[in-house]
Amino acid sequence: MAFQKRIAVLGSTGSIGIQTLDIIRKYPGFFKAQILTARSSSDLLIRQALEFQPEAVVVTSRDAWQVVRDALEGTPVQVLYGNDSIAEVLAWDTVDLVLNALVGFIGLEPSLAALSNHKILALANKESLVAGGHLVLREATAGKGSILPVDSEHSAVFQCLRGEQATIEKIILTASGGPFFRHSARELESITKAEALDHPTWNMGAKVTVDSATLMNKGLEVIEAYWLFGQPLSRIEVMIHPQSLIHSMVQFTDGTIKAQMGYPDMHLPILYALSFPRRMDYPDAPRMELAHFRSMEFHMPPADRFPCLEMAYQAMKTGGNTPCVLNAANEVAVDAFLHERLNFTAIPKLISQTLEKVSYIADPTFSILKETHEEAQRVAQILLASY
Ligand code: MG
Numbered sequence: 001m002a003f004q005k006r007i008a009v010l011g012s013t014g015s016i017g018i019q020t021l022d023i024i025r026k027y028p029g030f031f032k033a034q035i036l037t038a039r040s041s042s043d044l045l046i047r048q049a050l051e052f053q054p055e056a057v058v059v060t061s062r063d064a065w066q067v068v069r070d071a072l073e074g075t076p077v078q079v080l081y082g083n084d085s086i087a088e089v090l091a092w093d094t095v096d097l098v099l100n101a102l103v104g105f106i107g108l109e110p111s112l113a114a115l116s117n118h119k120i121l122a123l124a125n126k127e128s129l130v131a132g133g134h135l136v137l138r139e140a141t142a143g144k145g146s147i148l149p150v151d152s153e154h155s156a157v158f159q160c161l162r163g164e165q166a167t168i169e170k171i172i173l174t175a176s177g178g179p180f181f182r183h184s185a186r187e188l189e190s191i192t193k194a195e196a197l198d199h200p201t202w203n204m205g206a207k208v209t210v211d212s213a214t215l216m217n218k219g220l221e222v223i224e225a226y227w228l229f230g231q232p233l234s235r236i237e238v239m240i241h242p243q244s245l246i247h248s249m250v251q252f253t254d255g256t257i258k259a260q261m262g263y264p265d266m267h268l269p270i271l272y273a274l275s276f277p278r279r280m281d282y283p284d285a286p287r288m289e290l291a292h293f294r295s296m297e298f299h300m301p302p303a304d305r306f307p308c309l310e311m312a313y314q315a316m317k318t319g320g321n322t323p324c325v326l327n328a329a330n331e332v333a334v335d336a337f338l339h340e341r342l343n344f345t346a347i348p349k350l351i352s353q354t355l356e357k358v359s360y361i362a363d364p365t366f367s368i369l370k371e372t373h374e375e376a377q378r379v380a381q382i383l384l385a386s387y
Pocket residue numbers: 151152153221
């Protein structure tokens with residue numbers, strides 16, 4: 001049997017986690033789910049543990065941990081509790097690759113732990129790089145750990161760059177534009193939660209779907225690309241491409257543009273990251289019927305109606321703890337929108353007010369970033385009360 005990669009799936013009950021387990025299920029000879037972690041979705045985690053028989057599961061909500069522990073009693077699966085246990089299992093020799101599918105700032109610490117333990121980090125948690133990119137990169141270059149992008153745009157760029165000995169002229173990240181790309185400023189005022197969660201091309205978790213609708217997702221991805229590919233912001237562009245068939249592009253200094261294409265399906269970038277440096281067969285993936293596509297559109301991002309994208313560029317230009325503040329405020333704003341306490345168009349307003357109120361720190365350590373994150377969330381919550 002081929003070498004089997006043993007995988008820790010952080011956030012196994014979320015959208016990316018579930019799709020990662022779909023891939024592991026299809027390739028039992030190649031991949032093994034070694035660790036599963038979840039916060040509170042105990043029923044699904046129990047089903048996953050019974051099916052995949054991991055070495056351990058880690059649950060970070062205390063109530064859910066008790067439920068999972070009782071359900072898995074008498075099985076060989078260890079049931080551990082808390083964020084500290086996540087850091088602990090990432091040091092185990094039985095883990096080869098860490099797929100970080102956590103959502104939000106909470107993903108940063110396990111990203112650092114994976115790299116400091118010399119694991120391959122398959123990164124779906126973009127907030128790790130947004131909030132703490134300098135720390136993640138430092139950890140990756142200091143040791144034997146490596147980072148593989150799972151985000152579809154960055155997987156596309158990564159694939160375009162393979163085999164190239166070339167200078168990058170620009171990276172072109174594509175964006176579907178979300179469901180409201182053609183809405184007027186007036187129409188954006190009255191968007192509901194259900195409308196925002198109905199993404200035209202991608203099937204994703206709630207937070208990233210709302211981020212796609214505001215274009216903050218693309219802003220976070222610009223920062224992610226900055227760290228992953230070491231390019232200045234002036235060489236990272238965004239194009240709206242509503243069909244989501246080109247997942248991103250790289251333009252080289254001879255004018256050539258390479259694009260990576262496929263139907264929008266997160267299983268593909270997940271499989272690529274898990275199997276890298278191989279490209280594995282995937283007979284189940286529907287093949288693109290090129291003759292069905294009469295046109296592919298590209299548009300400049302509508303900055304006036306979607307200020308989040310430019311706010312992300314500005315935050316990264318400022319640097320220091322500013323992208324961390326941006327991310328923290330966005331987490332609060334999106335959560336408030338999902339709980340119907342904030343209008344869609346108030347999301348960027350709340351973020352920009354928070355950015356004004358949290359003080360700047362130039363080269364933050366992890367513990368300073370944690371304080372920044374908490375402070376920014378507190379400030380955003382206080383501001384939220386006046387909406
Ligand atoms: Mg993406």
